[in-house]
Amino acid sequence: MAHDYEKSKSIALKTILLLAFITVIEVIIALLGKGYIIKGFHAPVMLIGLVMIGLSLFKAVKIIFEFMHMSYEVPAFAKSVLLPMGLLVWAVIAFMQEGNSWKERREFVNDKNKGIEEVQQEEEPKQTGSLIKELDESDFQ
Amino acid sequence: MATETATHHDTDQHDHHDQHVDMTTADWDGGAPVFKASYGKLMMWYFLLSDAFTFAGFLIAYGALRFSSPSWPVPDFVFRLFPFAGDTVLPLIFVTVMTFVLLFSSYTMVRAVQEGHRENQRGVAVWMFLTIIGGAAFLGCQAWEWATLIGKEKMTVTKNPFGTHVENGVYLNADGTNSDEVFEVGASYLMHHISHHAHGDDHGGEGDHAGGHAYEVGEEYTEAVIDDRGLIHRKYLVTSGPDQGIVKTESYGPKAFGGLFFFITGFHGFHVFSGVVFLIIIFVNVMSGLYVKRKNGYEMVEKIGLYWHFVDLVWVFVFLVFYLL
Numbered sequence A: 001m002a003h004d005y006e007k008s009k010s011i012a013l014k015t016i017l018l019l020a021f022i023t024v025i026e027v028i029i030a031l032l033g034k035g036y037i038i039k040g041f042h043a044p045v046m047l048i049g050l051v052m053i054g055l056s057l058f059k060a061v062k063i064i065f066e067f068m069h070m071s072y073e074v075p076a077f078a079k080s081v082l083l084p085m086g087l088l089v090w091a092v093i094a095f096m097q098e099g100n101s102w103k104e105r106r107e108f109v110n111d112k113n114k115g116i117e118e119v120q121q122e123e124e125p126k127q128t129g130s131l132i133k134e135l136d137e138s139d140f141q
Numbered sequence B: 001m002a003t004e005t006a007t008h009h010d011t012d013q014h015d016h017h018d019q020h021v022d023m024t025t026a027d028w029d030g031g032a033p034v035f036k037a038s039y040g041k042l043m044m045w046y047f048l049l050s051d052a053f054t055f056a057g058f059l060i061a062y063g064a065l066r067f068s069s070p071s072w073p074v075p076d077f078v079f080r081l082f083p084f085a086g087d088t089v090l091p092l093i094f095v096t097v098m099t100f101v102l103l104f105s106s107y108t109m110v111r112a113v114q115e116g117h118r119e120n121q122r123g124v125a126v127w128m129f130l131t132i133i134g135g136a137a138f139l140g141c142q143a144w145e146w147a148t149l150i151g152k153e154k155m156t157v158t159k160n161p162f163g164t165h166v167e168n169g170v171y172l173n174a175d176g177t178n179s180d181e182v183f184e185v186g187a188s189y190l191m192h193h194i195s196h197h198a199h200g201d202d203h204g205g206e207g208d209h210a211g212g213h214a215y216e217v218g219e220e221y222t223e224a225v226i227d228d229r230g231l232i233h234r235k236y237l238v239t240s241g242p243d244q245g246i247v248k249t250e251s252y253g254p255k256a257f258g259g260l261f262f263f264i265t266g267f268h269g270f271h272v273f274s275g276v277v278f279l280i281i282i283f284v285n286v287m288s289g290l291y292v293k294r295k296n297g298y299e300m301v302e303k304i305g306l307y308w309h310f311v312d313l314v315w316v317f318v319f320l321v322f323y324l325l
Helices: A002-033 A045-067 A075-123 B002-025 B039-068 B093-117 B121-152 B256-288 B290-294 B299-324
Strands: B162-164 B169-172 B178-183 B188-190 B224-226 B232-238 B247-249
Touching: A002 A045, A002 B093, A002 B299, A045 A075, A045 B093, A045 B299, A075 B039, B039 B256, B039 B299, B093 B121, B093 B299, B121 B256, B121 B290, B121 B299, B256 B290, B256 B299, B290 B299
Parallel strands: none
Antiparallel strands: B162 B188, B169 B178, B169 B232, B224 B232, B232 B247
């Protein structure tokens, strides 16, 4: 029992140090990718994104399996929780892609509309000036 | 003889049937815990799963809206301030500190659960106390972050003063000439409030509005327009693209940013807050010796521990999509 306690104590310490280390790495990568560390250096967004998602998932797995003791539960139970959670992560990533597609379609429609507007402007020139005359005293005499 | 055999056979089958029923319901008749875990722990896990669905809904909304916007405020520009550091640019450093605070409180929670397993009341109390401190510190950090965004930078649920330039350009001076502040496509800007415009800003160099006149709400000047909320929309000359040579005014950034930020970090903060409240209740119970009598290895501490780690787990993803990407 005492041996078990010492062992789990050291596992917890190792896990927290690993998590802290990964967090520091993530922040360094984020700042490096955006040109804060080496002036003028910008890494491809896609690559940085994938590395970051990978590292965060690794952190999540460590928290679930070590801190929340999922690795000591019955496998069927672990699956019943982890499978839906995994699908959620996929959904978040999939909807980023979906949003990007909305943007492209909107830009496509905007470009088309712009073309139509230019044609209309050529046909009827914009009215300038105002027809409303402000009345002053001389108008009533 | 024949009937006897038949009867015997019947009962035999009946017994067998009973046994069969016993085996399939054995896990559910209250005799043995399902999945070899206690009811409370199991249900805490499924509650957390349902909570994960809510957070995933928020993050899906964030991801879809962010990537469908032509531009989005750059996180390392929005979250660049640090308490007591004035206007020094420290991108993402404060939010990293917040992450460390939460990670640390997760570690102290693990230690509390471990001390609970060996029925060490004093150990549980000490580590739980540290966890409460960690949770409260995180809430304090978040309060500062919100106060800065709302009070200083004038972010609201529908108005977002952080924008991104979509053309190259140069800001105008008070006399209408070009200033030395040149920017490129993708550069971020923050529209300052008139009350802050005296202490420098984040557009790179300073040296604009040299006239030193005080801005009035709702007025238009040669180099800026002040809207009815008192935010300064600076004017700039476009130097690239189809609108080259036209003078434009800075506009608000994507509308959804403020709402998403306040609702996602607010919902997470609410979880941290309720977590702290439950931690305090269980801490009081630990001190009173309630769990000593139960002799179940401080299972209540283990359950609140699950919740607390989940809050940390969600933060990993909020940190990822909101601050890192």
